[in-house]
Amino acid sequence: MFQDRLVSYSGVQPSGNLTIGNYLGAIRNFSLYSEKYKCFYCVVDEHAITVRQNPAELRRRTYETLALYMACGLDPEKNTLYVQSHVHEHAELAWILNCFTGFGELSRMTQFKDKSQKHADNINAGLFTYPVLMAADILLYQTDVVPVGIDQKQHVELCRDIAERFNQIHPDTFTIPEPIVSKSGMKIMSLADPTKKMSKSDENANAVVYILDDRDTIIRKFKRAVTDSDTSVRFAEGKDGINNLMTIYSCFTGKTMEEIEREFEGHGYGDFKLAVGEVCADALAPVQEKFHALLKDKAALEAQMKKGAEEASYYARRTLGKVQKKLGFVKI
Ligand code: ATP
Ligand code: LTN
Numbered sequence: 228m229f230q231d232r233l234v235s236y237s238g239v240q241p242s243g244n245l246t247i248g249n250y251l252g253a254i255r256n257f258s259l260y261s262e263k264y265k266c267f268y269c270v271v272d273e274h275a276i277t278v279r280q281n282p283a284e285l286r287r288r289t290y291e292t293l294a295l296y297m298a299c300g301l302d303p304e305k306n307t308l309y310v311q312s313h314v315h316e317h318a319e320l321a322w323i324l325n326c327f328t329g330f331g332e333l334s335r336m337t338q339f340k341d342k343s344q345k346h347a348d349n350i351n352a353g354l355f356t357y358p359v360l361m362a363a364d365i366l367l368y369q370t371d372v373v374p375v376g377i378d379q380k381q382h383v384e385l386c387r388d389i390a391e392r393f394n395q396i397h398p399d400t401f402t403i404p405e406p407i408v409s410k411s412g413m414k415i416m417s418l419a420d421p422t423k424k425m426s427k428s429d430e431n432a433n434a435v436v437y438i439l440d441d442r443d444t445i446i447r448k449f450k451r452a453v454t455d456s457d458t459s460v461r462f463a464e465g466k467d468g469i470n471n472l473m474t475i476y477s478c479f480t481g482k483t484m485e486e487i488e489r490e491f492e493g494h495g496y497g498d499f500k501l502a503v504g505e506v507c508a509d510a511l512a513p514v515q516e517k518f519h520a521l522l523k524d525k526a527a528l529e530a531q532m533k534k535g536a537e538e539a540s541y542y543a544r545r546t547l548g549k550v551q552k553k554l555g556f557v558k559i
Contacts, residue, residue: 233371233372234264234265234368234372235260235370235372235373236368236370238270241270241285241288242274242428243428244288244438245437246426246438247437247507251475252415256407258301258302260372261301261306262305266307267306267309267539268307269309270293270311271311272310272312273317274357277342277351278346278349278354295518298517298521303531308535309532309538313532313539313540318360324362324366324393328362328385328389332385332388333359339355358385365383366546368539369546371404372404373386373404373407376413377408380406383404383405390403415471417434417435418435418451419453420434421467421470435448438511438515438518445511449472450501469496472503473487479506479507480506
């Protein structure tokens with residue numbers, strides 16, 4: 228809580244082109260909090276370097292992620308939008324929290340296990356302590372709620388454990404945050420392998436629908452989506468591909484699974500896939516238009532970054548100062 232408002236905090240890595248998984252599971256929900264909460268949404272470039280990044284691409288994607296936040300409806304006058312590396316308190320608090328985190332706790336994180344398998348040639352310490360930096364992001368702003376996709380819930384729970392441990396030793400330091408996972412867009416699956424999460428770092432571009440894909444590409448990707456040998460559009464166990472397409476359709480139209488089943492009764496998968504592609508393309512068109520307009524004015528984006536960093540620093544400085552004092556660091 229800051230002043231009299233609850234705080235919402237979340238972040239997205241500029242580590243690839245954003246997908247409809249990022250959009251439906253996270254970014255689209257961020258703006259739901261803008262009226263009621265004090266909101267901080269961060270482009271987490273320091274997290275992105277836990278896997279190797281091409282510097283020019285990282286730079287470009289940092290601008291793009293900020294522009295996408297705004298194109299998805301986050302008004303920079305109502306939300307603090309900023310870049311993680313512009314606020315040095317994140318890295319400083321992360322170091323302190325490292326000293327309050329167990330090796331065993333970090334070893335149990337499923338994202339660490341997945342990513343170290345995927346990047347076996349570069350299992351660096353940053354990949355291991357990634358959730359501690361994420362805890363620092365959240366705790367610096369005395370956050371109450373963290374809207375994320377289900378894959379990040381475990382990290383927010385670890386953040387709560389770290390905060391509770393710290394508070395036990397040094398009472399009244401951190402607010403304990405709550406993860407908020409939106410039910411509908413909780414986990415959008417890959418179009419090529421619907422048992423796997425749709426991920427921006429997937430090597431198969433056909434498995435993933437990007438927010439910036441053009442209409443024809445979106446429709447083609449949905450047409451090719453892997454389904455089963457049944458023919459009726461039904462939400463049922465074992466029908467992962469169709470369940471995923473129905474979830475996506477439901478997220479974009481607001482219709483329930485029963486309504487979708489009724490709408491497509493007597494229609495084959497072909498008709499349904501086309502309909503999913505069309506609602507997705509229709510919903511993304513205004514986002515894309517806004518994004519391209521914003522990206523044309525780099526100076527305005529930089530001014531935005533600066534304003535966001537100044538706002539965020541004010542809050543981050545207060546919390547870090549409080550933590551340092553409690554720990555016994557000498558202030559000069
Ligand atoms: P990477 O492939 O680089 O690991 P990612 O696609 O998982 O990235 P992140 O930047 O780690 O994306 O996630 C940003 C936000 O989007 C997080 O809150 C995450 O939970 C959410 N998210 C990512 N993928 C999905 C998905 N397929 N379904 C729902 N939410 C998702
Ligand atoms: N780890 C998250 C990104 C992230 C984040 C955060 C999310 C970094 N810091 C703080 C919520 C709150 C991810 O990979 N999606």
